[in-house]
Amino acid sequence: MSHMAATAFRSPGSRNCRWAARQLGCTTRAAAYGENADGDVPASLQDKWSQPLQFIWPDLSSEPVPGNCPVCADPGPHRAALILTGAGPGGSDWCVIECRSCRSRFSTDRQGADYHGGDVPDTPFLHYYMEQGAGLRPMLEPLGFAEPGPRRMLEIGGGFGFPSDYVQTVLGWTAKGFDPSGLAVMGQRYLGLDITRDYWTSDTPLEQPFDVAYASEVIEHIPEPGPFLAAMRRAVGQQGVVALTTPNGAALNPGTTPGMLVPIASPGLHLTLFSAQGLDLALRMAGFAHVQVEEDGAQLRAFASASTLPPLRPLKAEYYVEYLRRRIATPDIAPALLSGLRYRLFKELVNQGDQAGALQLYAEMAAALRQRFGVDLDDPASLLLPPAGIESREWLALMPGNITGLLYFRAVLANNAEQDARSAAFYAGRAAQAGASLRLALRAVGIEDGETEALAMAAMHLYLTAAAGVGVDTAPLLSAVEHGDENGGLLLPARFRCQLRDLVVRDLRATRHPALLWRALQVINPAPLDEAAILSDALATGLPVAPVAAFEALQTAPDADSVRHALWQIWCTPGISEAPASLSHARKLALIRLVLLGAYADAETLFEVWEDQTLADDRSVADALAIAAAARRQGRVTPAGDYTAIEQAADAQGVKQALWALWTRPGAAESPALIRQARKLALIRLVLLGAFADAESLFTAWEDPGLANDEPVATALAIAASAR
Known part of the structure; x- marks a missing residue:
């Protein structure tokens, strides 16, 4: 019998997820301003991207570093924030420092890369970009203030040009793009956009100001951001609005997950990582009288104008869905682009609770992918992932780039809509496997995908909850994940591994089913456990039911x-x-x-x-x-009150046995004072024996805070806490 989790699963916070393609020179969106999207790393970067990045986080006592801040011009010296060994020019270290005034982070190397690309991007990675890599909703989110009407937008560094296509398709605007990369060619070809393959500068001819100038994930690539912002200021005149996004410099810290950290750092490509304070200052220095900067996790969104800003609001879901539906209906649309648009609509429908619409769309996607790749997404138990160690282009030829999300959101439907915990576990388990498999293949060519990382985390969470619901012994996998390495197994981030047990306990507690929660409480020795193998075996054997x-x-x-x-x-x-x-x-x-x-x-x-x-x-x-x-016998035996066995116990097990023997004697219930005294002696004896965890565990289990009012017990508990 299935015992469903009470939690309704949704999108795992994907709005701020980004992908970094060091092979393509991409972050969040391939071929943003100053990015190479033709499938080749700039020649100066090729060697240094061949090895995994080594992050070194200097402490506050590290030697200050000189350098003029490109944001506020403070000459320093500044604190070293990050060193990426061997990731700089000629194999030198790539150093990022934090401005002592505006708190923006910037590289000491200010040489920007050349991003003029060829005409045809690398096909597998182009397909991956269209299916998964392009953070479409985060791109469009800053345009939430835009309303239908006869307006004009300039998109700088838009690459493929999804924002331009959105304002033209849904709002009836006219859009003009400037981007030097090869991906702009594909935007022209697939979306019919007006994109000039060049940079936008202060010298670019301007017949009349634009209503909006938009640059998503661009300014971080510019060696001198001041002149770039001045060129954007010129583009909108006195009445227009500048909107831009950029990585949040504050997210460059050891607590950020690898899938997000690598794209944010992007050595050789990301030269300036603004703080919110620094971006506000830079926009005002560029001549904007009205500025608003918003922090949204790992991303900053900024709006600026010489005139009053329009009311800023989130992107309307109905506009976003309308855009996806219209583009999906485009005749003769490229299969990879169609797959990506359908997937994004599928995700939106799941999150909106349109279960019937989502299931119908999934059936259409499954049929298309069966024909295109020969995979059956309707039978996750039989789904075979590409073999480990396969080259990334081969991987993307065997599976769609959005496979992790497709499986995860199908699992959400099974869990929330169909109340089918077994199917939810199968889909979620395969999603976690697919996420690790894809990221491992992409890492070999310098690509990291934050959204796939987030989806895989959500999938593992859902798998453990749903699998426990159908009677699977999830304790070994949970323990293995909890103690595993973020660079091994299923590639789950360390922070998530530490939080996972609490997440699962919370969900299983809501079911109020005793056997389910017990599976989340059991801790198994993780030393011999292989998390990937445990998950693979469970799925391969049909999620066998195991008694508690x-x-x-x-x-x-x-x-x-x-x-x-x-x-x-x-x-x-x-x-x-x-x-x-x-x-x-x-x-x-x-x-x-x-x-x-x-x-x-x-x-x-x-x-x-x-x-x-x-x-x-x-x-x-x-x-x-x-x-x-x-059958009760006449008479009762009164406990003797002999605590010697507790006080003389040689080890923790002896203490527990003595306590248990005393506590379970007939008539013990009639002497609460006896029980409390035994508990006090047991806590003290356990601490004297060095069994600190046992002492704390018993104190918590007894739920009797009054014990701590006894001075010897309080002292013992303090010793246990300090030794923990």
Whole structure:
């Protein structure tokens, strides 16, 4: 039986996800201003991109670095923010410093690359760009203020030109593009756009000002951003609006995931990474009287005008969907472009809750990809990913670049709309595998994809939740992921690995099903575990159902001592206090098993000690207690109050056994003072033995903060906390 998670899964924050193609010289959008999109790295960069980037984060005591800030002109010296070993010209280190005044980050090497590309971009990566790499919604988001009407937009460094196509298709504007790269040729060919293959400068002829000048992910490539902003200021005159996006310099830090960090850094390509303060200052220095800069995660969005800015608002979802639908309906559209547009619409429909529309569109995509690649997306269990170590162009010839997202959002539909946890687990598991497989192939040619990274993280989260819901033993995989390396296995970022267990516990707790949450609490020794192999085996064997070993031990215990031992193991599990349903279920199983074994006094004693009358609301427990009452022997044994076994225990296990023996004696429930004293002695003895984790775990499980009012206990707990 499936036990669905209560959480409704959605898009994993993809608005700010970006991809970096060092092979193409791309970040977020191939061939933005100053980018090479013909499939070749500029000659000066070819050698240095052949090896993985080595990030070194200097501390505050590092030697200051001289250099004029290209944003505010502060001559320094400035703090070194990042060193990328061997990533600079001639194999030198690429140094990024942080301005002491405006906090923007900039490279000490200010030599920009030459981005005039050939006429035809590299086909596999062009297809990948259209299917997945182009962050279409993030490109269009800054144009949320734009409304239909007879207006004109200049797009600088637009490459393929999706924003220009959007304003023309949906808003009825006229757009003009300037971009020197080969990708501009494809925008002309596929979208019919008016793009001049050149840079926009202060000398470019201007017949009349544009209503909007837009540059997405461009200014970070410019050696001298001041003159570039002045050229944009000239383009819009007194009434127009400049809109631009650029990476947020504040996101250049060790806490950013690799899929985002590599594109943001982009040594040799990204020369200036603005702070919000620095970008505001630069726009005002360029002559704009009205400026607004917004931070959105790893991206900055800026708007500027000599006149009052229009009301700024998010992109209208209905406009975005209309654009996608119109373009999808274009006759004879290129298959890769059609695949990318359909995928983006599919994602939008899933997030909007249009489940019927999303399922219909998925069926159309699956049919097209079956014909194009020979893959069956309707049967994720049989989906075979490209072999490990395959060259990236071969990979992209075997699978669509958006395969991770297609599978993940199909998993979301299975989970949320169809209430089919098993299908959701299959789709999500394959999505996590596909994300790792694709990123591994792309890394070999210097490409990193932040959105695929985010999708793979969301897919792993959904897989663990859904798989637990159908009875899969997810504890080994969760433990393996939790302790794995972000550069190995499924390539999941370290920060996500640390958060994953809490995410899964939160979701499974919402189900209120004891067996499900227990699977998220179990910690397995990760040393011999291979996360990729565990996931692969589970999918290959059809997600086999496995009983919960802890509960199985209770149900099959051969005697009362074994019942007590199995219950103790559950009771001492870290986090069990956060799983009352699991603990209550274990107690029910223990009571029933003790009665079945004839240990009537033990069953009655435990029931009294627990002081949980809700247990008797369960019919099976009530019947068991009735049997015990009928067979009860006359008289009770009063506990002796002997704490010697606890105080003299040689190890943590001895403390637990002594405590358990004292606690489960008949009549113990009638002496709460005895129980509390035993608990105090146990906590102190565990700390004296160095079993700090055991002491803290028991203190948490008992949920009796009054214990800490005892001075010796408080001292013991403080020692345990400092030693943790």
